[in-house]
Amino acid sequence: MTTSNAPNLLLHGGTILDPESGTTLRADILVKDGKIAGIGEGLDAEGCERYDATGKMISIGWMDMHVHLREPGYEYKETIETGCRAAAFGGFTAVACMPNTDPPIHTRDVVEFIIERSEKTPVDVHPIACVSKGRKGESLSEMADLAAGGAVAFSDDGDPVQDTSLMRHALEYSSMLDVPIINHEEELPLGPKGHMHEGEVSTRLGLPGIPTISEEIMIARDILLAEYTGGHVHVAHISTAGAVELVRQGKARGVNVTTEVCTHHFTLTDKAVEDSDFDTHTKMHPPLRTDVDIEAMKKGLADGTIDAICTDHAPHATFEKEVEYIAAPFGILGLETAWGLTGREIVQPGVLTVAEAVYKLSVAPRQILRIALPRIEEGAPANLTIFDATSEWTFTADDIKSKSVNTPFVGSKMVGRAWAVYNRGKFVVNA
């Protein structure tokens, strides 16, 4: 993996994919001073770096709208720099980062700190600020000030907004700012001290479970609140078949509700906990569910109920994960394996076309967060992902670019690869 300042660059031999129209165009792209200077066949690249994109596709840069960069406060797990390195390796030129840092992203100075820190990386970092002051679930954060500083959404992710009245007012207030509320959907009293999906596997393993209804009851509440207030609720990391159906019904009624699915939630089930003999890399929140839920994720992606694909990239240090199951924190890495898993589980089996999958990884997250879409047109800043959807490769420990290594996918087959990204005048080549 190499990152270089490359204000001038010729990408030749590639095929440009427009995820919105689904159309492709065989063309070279010439970048000058970080901007697209020409699109067409046989462009001349005198005196500038060349990249052979023959057989590869080029789209607008991708975005993961749900990651944890851990800075400030937990730099031993991940920093903005290392998280952005992992993002670039995964094909992402933008991420939205969750506010469960220390201090949490609940004041404007923290928003500005994160944006400033990210400016020397090739990845646009969009902070998501807290719904409540201190993520305590008690009183509203200063949403207007946070939004003015650059916050693109509000969430107490990691914890739900448990107080129904607070959620109501959060939706009312944020709708004034045209900023969504992203809720970690969980009715906590239904799965107290749960460590995995409540089902046959949790019964066999004797692990306290987190039932599907704990997610679904909270989503039902939030859809009703969004309907009542006119606010926009974005359902974070949807994981159950019933939840997908609730969102489907909400959308049909015209409620302003959107949702995302994590790559691991359409890849693994709770059986992974058992098959790995309690490997803590199978522990995440929401938990890995069942085959029925995976089918519902695929159906929801295909019919548009699920708007976006994300990773919930959640780095934890090895010493934190190398413990007995109930002591381990929730979460796994996701950025590096996002496209390889999407290719394997979604594109190759025909759930989505390449263009549709790229749409859910680039256009949809930006639309949900009201972020201007990058354009592949002359004069626009070059913000590009160079990839293919068919390369078969094996993910190895060397491919982990995060500061942490907590992934269950080392040794797993990937289908499709992000070969390079270009953004902010920087060119990152992965392999």
Next chain:
Amino acid sequence: MDPKQDNQKETPENGLRHRHLLGLSDYDSDEIELILETAQQFRDVLNRPIRRVPTLRGITVVNLFFEPSTRTRISFELAEKRLSADTVNFTASGSSVSKGESLKDTAQNIEAMKIDMVVLRHVSPGAPHFLTRCVDAVVINAGDGAHEHPTQALLDLLTMSDHFESFKGLNVSIIGDILHSRVARSNIHGLLAMGANVTICGPNPLLPIHLDKLTDKGSVRVTHKLDEALEGADVAMALRIQMERQGRNLFPSTREYHEQFGIQMKHMKHHKDLLVMHPGPVNRGVELASEVVDHERAVILNQVTNGVAVRMAVLYLLSGSRLET
């Protein structure tokens, strides 16, 4: 690497195919039979004037107890001493996290002092499985959360075999808090492997979902009526109600629990051949009426005696590889 491979040896040198005892879910009937037969031989040792054999001389066993336990720890310790093993006790309540040192560090530190076997009691399901990935020693599960408690189930099986010719067709009802019970899970695995019929009885909130998918060795019958559970039963195994679970609305009161699910003298009179078991400690007047605890067909103290013999058998059979080297 398939983590389960580590627990399976290629050749059954000492009769057990497993290197560790993590649970009964993957022990087959021939292995369970071997343990029970060996335990019967060791029980003879316990009845001699000098209750000690030199079998495990030179073997060091660490009892690593991260959860309060009196009888299981004493039972293991006695079993180790009767076999002439060197024993060390490490007792710490609470999770490793609150203690400040991780389970991995604790275990590796103790292993660095050259030990052969670890007996682990831990609040987290899977802690013994995790331990096998941290140390080379043989690991014996002495209870991991609500997952398994294999030596308890083995001593229960031994106690049943004292009273019944065969497990085939034996009707065993397990009554009480199945949700939180490692004893129930290990017993279900063991009993079904041996060909017994298992009925589960308890209030709905204390039964885990999908009990029918607990094992592929057979299916359990589930009922919420004690009378149905006792009808035709050869053995009734009552499980301890954890008093601290009151107030979580899993059942209304111990009074109502005893009324609905407690085994009382009227049941003993009606079911003339019923054998009553309990893993202890008993809440008199809750799971069992006090008179039932002391009834001649309650074999609770026999279970305790058999516990030492079964643990001697397990320690002996699993020490094989260590004795040779």
